[in-house]
Amino acid sequence: MNDLTRAALDLRAGPAAARRAAFACMVTLAVALGVGRFAFTPLLPLMLKSGVLDIRQGGWLASANYAGYFIGALSCAALRVDAARVVRCGLGATALLVLAMGIVDGLALWCAVRFVAGIASAWTFVFASQWGLRRLAELGESAWGGLIYTGPGFGIVGTGLFVSVAGGYGATAGWIGFGIVSAVLTALVWRVFAPRDRAAHSTARAAPASKTDDHGAARTSPPSPENESTAAAMARRAHRADAWWLVILYGIPGFGYIITATFLPVIARAALPGSAWPDLFWPMFGVALMAGALTGARLPAHWDNRTLLAACYVLQALGIASGIVWPSAGGFAFGSVLIGLPFTAITLFAMREARRLHGNDAAGLMGYATAAYGLGQIVGPLIAAPIAARTGSFTIALWLAAGALLAGAAGLVAVSLARPR
Structure with missing residues (x-):
């Protein structure tokens, strides 16, 4: 079946095709992010308890994964491969690498596995986002985009509850179990990500670039440079500046949330020894x-994505502060909710802004923005773990994270005021 035939069938299917695409992308992000990246969070206390890691080594292991995520995201701009093929490869690699964490032994091997897993997570996230948002725009069903970004939440809830119930079997069993589940979920959505026909793909690449807005409406290609007026040239320069501001300011929440996202169960267990609550804060998130x-x-859709991002940053900063000033079950629960609510909403708004700026050619900008986010994630554990080891508390590192988020929110508001949409 060629692309034109598939497109005609999908248009007749309407909402059903949109639901199928959104569900497949949701499952993809559940595997790539919810399991591939964040299964480490609930399993870290088990690894610490068994003595195979200390808190500094846990920070290095987390940063190895985030370093891979950074490299993978940065390389997305250079990849010239069909998005569906990348998603399939990323899903398969994630399942195998999660399984490998339960089979190999030793910090060096674990760091290598987590580094490669980070690359796979970034590729899968960026190209699944590109594939899914473009597909929904083509079908005129962009409202289903929110379902895509619930995927990491499903993965986080599933891994958190599994460890809470079956944590007594140890981290090794957890990694192997999560690898098997990832393989099953990959098989479930494999057929949806059918690679495009090579001939149709060549035709599509040769066709004039057209861009779509958040509703999927076509936007005309920019005029040639020789026919551009001075005003149009200035507008294009402003457009490029907006893209760079998005990359820079999207990197801040990577640092802002990651300390909590990596060490939340460890922090909660230290504050509430003997309580059953610490196992539940991650699923709440x-x-x-x-x-x-x-x-x-x-x-x-007409609300400014940059203003929405600023509001999300403030919510996460308040969530971090909640656990610091109110280190109780209520404070950690409230903080988990405030940090979790905007978590993938931040990603959704940033990816929508990338599509607003670059349309269907947004994979490169998405990759650069995700790389900036990944850089923030690398720095977070490297700062937090040594501070915690030296002071016996994550408080200083958490205040730094909250301050960074507030600074990022101020930057986004300033940019939105200086450059109205």
Whole structure:
């Protein structure tokens, strides 16, 4: 079946095709991010308890994964491969690498596995986002975009509850179990990501570049440079500046949230020794994440994505502060919700802004923005773990994260005021 035939069938299917695409991308992000990246968070206390790691080594292991994520995201701009093929490869690699964490032994091997897993996660995230948002725009069903970004929440809730119930079997069993589940989920959505026909792909690449807005409406290609007026040239320069501001300011929440996202169960267990609550804060984070993604997708499309991002940064800063000033079950629960609600909404708004700026050619900008986010994630554990080891507390590192988020929010508001949409 060629692309034209598939497109005609999909248009007749309408919402059903959109639901199928959104569900497949949701499962993809559940595997790539919810399991591939964040299964480490609930398993880290088990690894620490068994003595195979200390807190500094846990920080290095986390940063190895985030370093791979950074490299993978940065390389997305250079990849010239069909998005569906990348998603398939990323899903298969993630399942195998999660499984490998339960089979290999030793910090060096674990760091290598987590580094490669980070690359796979970044490729899968960027190209699944590109494939899914473009598909929904083509079908005129962009509102389903919120479902895509609930995927990490499903993965986080699933891994958190699994460890809470079956944590007694140890981290090794957890990694192997998560690898098997990832393989099953990959098989479930494999056929949806059918690679495009080579001939149709060549035709599409040769065709004039057309861009779509958040509703999928076509936008005309920019005029040739020789026919551009001075005003148009200035507008293009402003457009490029907006893209760079997005990259820079999107990197801040990577640092802002990652300390909590990596060490939340460890922090909660230290503050509430002997309590059953610490095992539940991570699943709470995941549930809030799903609610935030769905809510964010339903906000009016004409609202400025940069202002929405600023509001999300403030919410996460308040969530971090909640656990510091109120180190109780209520404080950690409230903080988990406030950090989780905007988590993938931030990603949704940033990817929508990338599509607003670059349309269907947004994979490169998405990759650069994701790389900036990944850089923030690398720095977070490298700062937090030594501070915690030296002071016996994550408080200083968490205040730094909250301050960075507030600074990022101020930067986004300033950019939106200086450059109205």
